[in-house]
Amino acid sequence: MAAGDDTLTRVPTSINGFDRVALGGLPEGRCTLVTGTAGSGKTLFAVEFLARGRQRFGDPGVFVTFEEPPADIRRNAASLGFDIAAWEAEGTWAFVDASPDIADEGPTVGTYDFRALVARIGDAVRRTGATRVSLDSLGAIFTRFPDKTVVRHELFRIATTLEGLGVTSVMTAERTDEYGSISRYDVEEFVLNNVIVLRNGLYQERRRRTVEIVKLRGAPHRTGEWLFTIDPRDGIVVIPLAFLPLDKGSVRRDRVSCGIPALDDMCGGGFFRDAVILLSGPTGVGKTLTALSFMVAGVDAGERCLLYTFDETEEQLRRAIAGWGMDLARMDATGLLALMSEYPETSSLEDHFIRIRRSIEEFRPQRLVIDTLSALERISTPRALLDFVIALGAVVRPQGITTFLTALPGQPHPGPGGPSVAGQIASLTDIAILLRYIETPGRVGRAVAVLQTRGSAHDHRVREVIIDHTGLHVGAPLTGVSNILAGYGSPLLDTRPWPAGTAEGTSQPEPHE
Amino acid sequence: MTTYSFVLYVAGQTQRSHEALENLRSLCEARLRGYYELTVVDAVERPELAERWRILATPTVVRLRPEPQRRVIGDLSDLHRAALALGLPNLDEFGGA
Numbered sequence: 001m002a003a004g005d006d007t008l009t010r011v012p013t014s015i016n017g018f019d020r021v022a023l024g025g026l027p028e029g030r031c032t033l034v035t036g037t038a039g040s041g042k043t044l045f046a047v048e049f050l051a052r053g054r055q056r057f058g059d060p061g062v063f064v065t066f067e068e069p070p071a072d073i074r075r076n077a078a079s080l081g082f083d084i085a086a087w088e089a090e091g092t093w094a095f096v097d098a099s100p101d102i103a104d105e106g107p108t109v110g111t112y113d114f115r116a117l118v119a120r121i122g123d124a125v126r127r128t129g130a131t132r133v134s135l136d137s138l139g140a141i142f143t144r145f146p147d148k149t150v151v152r153h154e155l156f157r158i159a160t161t162l163e164g165l166g167v168t169s170v171m172t173a174e175r176t177d178e179y180g181s182i183s184r185y186d187v188e189e190f191v192l193n194n195v196i197v198l199r200n201g202l203y204q205e206r207r208r209r210t211v212e213i214v215k216l217r218g219a220p221h222r223t224g225e226w227l228f229t230i231d232p233r234d235g236i237v238v239i240p241l242a243f244l245p246l247d248k249g250s251v252r253r254d255r256v257s258c259g260i261p262a263l264d265d266m267c268g269g270g271f272f273r274d275a276v277i278l279l280s281g282p283t284g285v286g287k288t289l290t291a292l293s294f295m296v297a298g299v300d301a302g303e304r305c306l307l308y309t310f311d312e313t314e315e316q317l318r319r320a321i322a323g324w325g326m327d328l329a330r331m332d333a334t335g336l337l338a339l340m341s342e343y344p345e346t347s348s349l350e351d352h353f354i355r356i357r358r359s360i361e362e363f364r365p366q367r368l369v370i371d372t373l374s375a376l377e378r379i380s381t382p383r384a385l386l387d388f389v390i391a392l393g394a395v396v397r398p399q400g401i402t403t404f405l406t407a408l409p410g411q412p413h414p415g416p417g418g419p420s421v422a423g424q425i426a427s428l429t430d431i432a433i434l435l436r437y438i439e440t441p442g443r444v445g446r447a448v449a450v451l452q453t454r455g456s457a458h459d460h461r462v463r464e465v466i467i468d469h470t471g472l473h474v475g476a477p478l479t480g481v482s483n484i485l486a487g488y489g490s491p492l493l494d495t496r497p498w499p500a501g502t503a504e505g506t507s508q509p510e511p512h513e
Numbered sequence: 514m515t516t517y518s519f520v521l522y523v524a525g526q527t528q529r530s531h532e533a534l535e536n537l538r539s540l541c542e543a544r545l546r547g548y549y550e551l552t553v554v555d556a557v558e559r560p561e562l563a564e565r566w567r568i569l570a571t572p573t574v575v576r577l578r579p580e581p582q583r584r585v586i587g588d589l590s591d592l593h594r595a596a597l598a599l600g601l602p603n604l605d606e607f608g609g610a
Contacts, residue, residue, distance in 0.1 A: 106583065107586070108587045109586070109594045112572060112588065116568040119524055120564050123561065145586075
């Protein structure tokens with residue numbers, strides 16, 4: 001905790017997840033600078049700060065716009081469900097329109113100040129009783145007035161006036177680079193104490209938005225860059241913080257069947273209802289089949305089941321289901337089954353997450369399958385995938401949705417720098433199951449092992465798996481099988497390098513002479 | 514001769530406000546004597562007018578007539594440039610009229 005002002009009162013922004021980063025919100029009665037490059041979400045931040053304050057707490061607000069005309073802001077806010085025009089009519093929202101207009105342009109002769117603007121802002125604050133003020137964006141005013149020193153000085157006057165009025169305010173300003181000086185024109189000189197940076201960088205040819213609190217009056221806040229997305233309905237959503245419950249909540253003690261009785265037994269009698277399960281295994285070993293068995297068991301128990309596949313089209317999935325003799329028509333008729341197919345590349349991981357969460361809200365499943373997380377690795381950073389699993393867990397656990405994730409074992413050689421981030425995913429799940437190929441003399445077989453079951457005893461033995469036309473069956477314990485963890489290497493679960501002789505997969509790699 | 518109409522927006526009774534008014538008056542007297550109207554609006558007292566006319570900086574002179582409107586920001590301390598920016602007739606034209 002930073003040395004600071006324990007008495008600092010925070011004003012919650014109610015921007016999804018942001019107050020978690022700021023540990024409560026923005027400093028009350030102070031000015032906070034929000035900087036970012038073009039398209040980083042500055043204006044949206046300024047709009048949401050006011051609109052959510054009005055909507056959630058009834059706080060009146062004044063929006064000072066130097067850039068977009070009020071009509072544009074009203075229209076964009078309407079798509080997020082904010083009826084600014086109605087608030088203007090009732091007197092709890094006012095615009096101070098300082099947007100450029102060709103008719104207002106004029107040369108400057110001699111000295112000037114921005115006292116008229118200060119008077120307009122002060123008047124709007126008094127008229128509405130505003131406690132929140134947003135100014136967007138300061139860069140636009142620098143381009144209109146030639147003397148940068150005067151403009152800086154006048155903006156300082158505005159900031160001082162705002163603090164004198166006791167309002168909590170957000171000022172936005174441009175930056176030219178994602179990393180570098182805080183803002184163009186050095187506006188941070190007069191709002192030195194509270195600075196937030198929004199970034200919109202490219203990472204592996206994909207947009208990646210983050211928010212970072214650079215300083216907050218020496219008050220405690222979370223450090224580092226936090227991923228966020230801009231959702232067409234929810235606006236700014238900081239992931240995973242937006243989804244973490246305020247309290248851990250209670251845990252469920254009842255169990256559900258995974259559809260494969262022997263696997264239930266291995267897990268100590270089925271999965272806890274609020275469990276998140278990670279099944280890892282190489283391609284073709286039976287991950288999707290196991291996941292489908294889990295869904296069929298759900299439908300048989302009268303539970304609503306939602307399946308997301310990032311690997312196959314819905315048609316391919318339906319053909320596979322039919323191929324295993326599962327009665328798809330009957331399951332469809334129950335209305336309990338929803339299959340969703342998405343290409344990972346169509347959006348960012350954050351946006352996929354928002355969509356999955358929305359499907360959960362709409363369909364209200366009791367079981368959820370995501371097949372496979374590995375497909376999502378293609379579009380994200382390891383850290384982002386971790387955030388995804390954390391956020392997903394925070395959504396499904398409190399609702400008691402049994403969640404079944406599948407993943408490929410990762411590269412056999414994890415990079416330097418200790419355990420891979422992906423390795424931590426296993427630690428975020430409640431049950432970790434491995435499905436692997438094993439090679440015995442003259443035959444390739446399959447084996448399953450349960451690595452962990454949180455809060456429950458489980459079977460530590462490696463058991464044989466047989467897949468036939470009726471599905472997947474778990475058989476007797478295998479003796480003499482080793483290296484299953486390393487068999488195909490699984491950074492998701494195990495970070496050890498691929499040992500020599502693994503191809504044999506059996507207990508006794510033959511020495512080469 | 515056309516009658517010129519000006520509105521001068523100032524903010525409070527400051528030195529800068531007075532200088533802007535003085536400079537504008539002397540320009541008008543020199544070049545438009547008898548053919549101008551001048552209104553002074555204090556944005557601090559009439560913020561709603563400043564809002565309606567979208568006045569940001571003070572002092573700001575708005576030339577309402579003749580059309581088209583023109584705006585000049587600043588205390589007009591450079592009389593020559595101010596006259597040009599406000600589109601005032603020069604002394605010779607005025608003298609010869």
